[in-house]
Amino acid sequence: MILRQHGVWFFPLVLTLLNFVSGAARTNAQTIYPFSGNYETTIKIKPIVDDLAEVIESAVSTDAPYGLDTYGGLVYSKTNVATGEVRFNVDPTIYGLQGYPQGFITFGDGANKLFGTADAGAKIDFEKLTAKGSGILNITGGEGIFQGATGILDFSEEDKVTLGETILLRGQALVSGSIQVPQKVPEPTIGLTLVAVGITYAGLMRRRRLMIGTSR
Template sequence: MIFNSLKVWLFPLALTLVGVCSNAARATAQTIYPLSSDYRTTVNITPIAGDISQVFEVGVSDDAPYGLELYKGLTYSVLDSKGNLTFNNNPEAFGVQGYPLGYIQFGDGTNKLFGTSDASAAVNFDNLTAKGSGLVYITGGEGIFKNATATLLFSEDDIVNLGSTITLNGLAKVSGSIKVSQKVPEPTTTTAVIGMGLIGVAFLRRRSRLQSTS
């Protein structure tokens, strides 16, 4: 009889502990925001030392979701003899000192994405066109994109306008999935402790009744 009573009261206790463990496993949730948008871009390439330039880009989209219609970025580039451009957000990678680190930002309202890029482009000086592609590494954000991470793909086709500052006007395609980790309130042990206490009290009362009737 006592063994059966133990089974009756230990079963709810086991369920309580399982519930606590399951809730703890769900303490971090992840939301995925897909992105596939076109940006009309303007890229200004300003020489600063030899073949090394400072590059500032602005893009505007008519179809970007989540308030990410505006894109802007600062980076640096080096041009080789074949017209190939290599970009890096850190000017010191090209041996240039005294310039700010580059950045990438999507959005100018409540929702923003921040990151860096790894890109290259080829310039055809015969027909004055350029094609570029690379990756955008999202490392944070604001609004719904707090704690965001992503690796976005982009490709770009431009028309080249020569001058003291080279200007590229074109269209960029950006796509990928933005992941946002959100912590949810973790369960406390209070409920489990109360539950176990009630189970213990009930078990002791039941055992006391059984002993009094024996």
């Protein structure tokens, strides 16, 4: 009777143990890729209405790692003409724009790519025709070695400004931070399963013998 009772929870216990161990390994395993690159940037600010605009971004780099030597993005901006302050975001609805496509940022045009969102600010000096900006790039996915990537990249930028129907900013940006990628962990092998079963069964039999000895 005692053996039967132990048998009821024996196999669920083994499965729970294996699931816990393998689950913990999958949760904690990740690869961290440090990132730093200098980019030559081109930003085109195309007015939509009043102080709101669509912004097309592109950039190239000669020293960015992992083949991420190109950058492209679609964001939206709101400009305070009096102060020269500009805010950028990939979400047009933040500025009350409806019916416009969601913005994006992309690094790389080869096997390795990063995808994400941007939240940034800049200040344009309309007299000196210069601009300085900075912000955060929130990485939400990728391709190649960056499948499932997450991370935060910071950037700072300085530009020369060309005024016109479309405002053009050309300059240099430094992008840095780190990228986390979950690491694939093999499922437990049959060997691990047998070891776990053997250890659990040995403990069960020892306890059974003790209980039988006590009852005599």
